[in-house]
Structure formats: C-alpha cells, structure tokens
Amino acid sequence: MSDGSPHPFRTVFWDIMTDVQGPSTAPDPEGAAVEEARVAVVIEDEEDIRSLLAAVLAQAGFEVHGAANGADGVELVREHNPLVTTLDVNMPGMDGFETAKRIRAISSTYIVMLSARTEEIDALQGLEAGADDYVAKPFRPRELRARIDAMLRRPRHVTPGDPDAVTENGAPDGVWLEHHGLRLNASTHLVAVDGAEIELTRSEFDILADLLVAGRRVRAKSDLALMLRGDQYAVSDFVSDSDARAIEVHMANLRRKLGESPAQPRWIETVRGVGYRLTA
Numbered sequence: 457m458s459d460g461s462p463h464p465f466r467t468v469f470w471d472i473m474t475d476v477q478g479p480s481t482a483p484d485p486e487g488a489a490v491e492e493a494r495v496a497v498v499i500e501d502e503e504d505i506r507s508l509l510a511a512v513l514a515q516a517g518f519e520v521h522g523a524a525n526g527a528d529g530v531e532l533v534r535e536h537n538p539l540v541t542t543l544d545v546n547m548p549g550m551d552g553f554e555t556a557k558r559i560r561a562i563s564s565t566y567i568v569m570l571s572a573r574t575e576e577i578d579a580l581q582g583l584e585a586g587a588d589d590y591v592a593k594p595f596r597p598r599e600l601r602a603r604i605d606a607m608l609r610r611p612r613h614v615t616p617g618d619p620d621a622v623t624e625n626g627a628p629d630g631v632w633l634e635h636h637g638l639r640l641n642a643s644t645h646l647v648a649v650d651g652a653e654i655e656l657t658r659s660e661f662d663i664l665a666d667l668l669v670a671g672r673r674v675r676a677k678s679d680l681a682l683m684l685r686g687d688q689y690a691v692s693d694f695v696s697d698s699d700a701r702a703i704e705v706h707m708a709n710l711r712r713k714l715g716e717s718p719a720q721p722r723w724i725e726t727v728r729g730v731g732y733r734l735t736a
Contacts, residue, residue, distance in 0.1 A: 497538040498522045499529030499555060500570070501547045505593075509542050509570075512597045516604065526550030530558045538565050540604055545571035545582065553585045560586030564645075564658060566607045570595070579698060583705045588659050590702075606685045607658075633668040635734055638714065638723050640668055649714055659684055660710045663703070667724060667734060676731035677703045707732065 496518040500506040503524070510520045521536055523529035526547055533541055541559060545552035556567055569587040571578060572594075579590040589603050633640045637650045642665055647654045656664065666683055667675055681699040707724070716722050725735050 493539070494518045495536050495538040496520050497529060497532045497536060497541045497565070499526060499532075499541065499547070499552075500544045501525060502544070505544075508597075509600075512600055513540070513542075513604075516601055526552070526555035526558070529555055530562070533559050533563050533565060537563065539608070540568065541565045542568045542570055543587070545569060545573060545578065553581055556582065556585035556587050560657065566604070566658060568600070568604065568607075580701060580705050583659075583702055584709060586657055588657065633665070635668060636722055638668075640665055654713055656710065656713060657706075659706050660713070663706055664710060667732060671734055672736070674727050674731050674733045679731065 494517050496513045498506055498509045498513065498520060500509060500522070501524050506522050506524070510522055513520045518540065521532045521538070523532050527550055529541075529543070532538075541563075543552050543555055543559075547555070550558075552569055552571065556569065559565065559567060567587040567589075569582040569585075569590045570593055571582070571590070572592070582590045588607055591600060591603060631641070631643075633642070639648045640646070640661075645661060647656055647661065647664065662684060663680055666680060677700040680703045684703075711718060711721075711724065714723065716724065718726060721735055723735055724732050726732055
C-alpha cells in the first residue's frame with residue numbers, strides 16, 4: 457500500500473531503536489517480586505512498529521504476544537490475560553477504538569493506546585473507549601516505559617490478611633469504603649451501588665477510591681491526574697490541559713456507570729474551577 461513516500465513513524469524508527477538495543481540492564485531494584493505474570497499483548501498492523509514495541513516490553517521483563525489486527529488482538533487478550541496491552545488506533549478493519557471496547561468487555565488489562573493522531577478529541581475518544589493512557593507516535597521508548605511503570609505502580613493486588621494494609625490509592629485493604637449506598641473494596645476491586653455490582657476501568661476505580669478516601673476534602677483535577685500517573689512518574693507538578701480534560705472524561709464515564717446526574721449528584725459533586733469531592 458506504499459506510495460513511495462516515507463512512513464511518518466519509520467523515518468525515526470531506527471533512531472528510536474537505539475534507545476532499546478543498548479546494553480542490557482538489570483531489572484528495576486524497586487520491582488522486587490512480581491506477583492502476577494508479566495504478559496503483554498501488542499496490537500499493531502505495522503510489523504516494524506510491532507517489533508519495536510515487543511522489544512521495549514521484552515526489555516521491561518514482559519512475555520510479549522503480537523497481533524496485526526484488532527480481532528486477533530482481542531483473542532490474544534482472551535487467551536493470555538495480559539497485564540498490559542498496547543493498541544494502535546489506525547488499523548484496517550476493526551479500528552483501535554472498537555478493539556479497546558471489546559477488550560474492556562472481557563479484561564481489566566491496562567490499555568495503552570498509540571496513535572499518530574494527536575488531536576485532543578482522539579485522545580478523549582480513546583479514554584472513553586476504555587484506554588488507560590494515550591501516547592502519540594512517534595514516541596521514545598523511555599517515555600513508554602515510564603508510562604507503563606507508572607500504571608503498574610497502581611496495583612490491584614496486595615498481600616491479604618493484614619487489616620492495616622493500605623493500597624497505593626490510600627484505600628484500606630479488605631475494607632469496604634461506603635457513601636450513600638455506594639461501596640468500594642480496594643482489595644477485591646469491587647464496586648457496588650445499592651447492592652448491584654458496577655464494572656469500572658482501572659482509572660475510574662482509582663479516581664473513585666481516591667475520592668472516597670478524601671471524603672469532603674476537594675481533589676483538584678491536577679491532583680487526580682498526578683495520582684493516575686504515579687507519584688514517582690510525576691517529577692513535576694505540571695499538568696497539561698489535556699491531562700485535566702482526561703480527568704473530566706474519566707469522571708463523566710464514572711458518573712454514567714454509577715447512574716449519577718452531575719446536576720443533582722448523589723455521590724460526587726463538582727467544585728467549579730477546582731475539582732471534585734464527595735457530597736455531604
């Protein structure tokens with residue numbers, strides 16, 4: 457399908473690969489014992505980009521499975537239950553947005569969407585489809601690694617049996633946080649409204665847990681954006697307009713799933729110009 461013009465990503469492909477193919481390094485000293493299999497699925501129709509992503513993830517200690525289209529990618533996710541899935545937006549047939557929706561229906565894998573489309577609306581559409589992060593091409597492997605590491609510092613599983621254990625979003629392990637019939641358990645990743653379980657993405661769950669822990673204290677959009685990045689990834693307090701808008705999208709999706717009206721909130725109220733907090 458090539459017309460002879462250089463591919464916008466291939467033009468920097470080999471330069472980017474020098475970031476990956478340097479001397480091998482030891483695993484992160486912080487990432488001691490791995491409690492769940494480090495499996496990743498790469499869904500990308502361009503073979504050279506798929507190879508790059510596989511190299512980046514393999515260097516990070518993942519067992520990588522690749523697919524050239526959305527349908528095969530969904531089946532790989534179903535078969536291997538990956539911890540992380542990278543997903544291209546512009547694929548023939550089923551595009552990345554539809555693929556993300558189908559993956560999210562069967563898996564809680566972290567989804568990192570990759571695209572040369574850098575318009576804010578594309579990033580927001582990716583988040584609405586269930587992605588946890590949206591990375592523009594061309595990307596640097598170090599940036600992708602940092603974003604994935606940040607997501608993995610938001611674990612769902614902590615050692616059971618310790619009543620005083622606290623997860624990284626501040627929610628006590630094994631304890632139900634409750635507010636007006638809304639219940640969240642950080643240990644089991646369960647959310648229920650009036651006894652009916654609600655399915656949330658990882659980002660939506662973390663935002664809700666953060667708000668439940670904060671109570672009536674206002675959580676600014678910037679606070680929530682930095683929380684989703686992970687403290688160590690947030691080397692500065694800078695939060696872009698896109699980051700803040702992404703929080704608004706996550707919040708809109710969260711409210712829709714909870715069945716809450718922003719105009720007459722039962723659980724989460726908006727503090728205009730600042731952020732969010734629990735209702736009284």
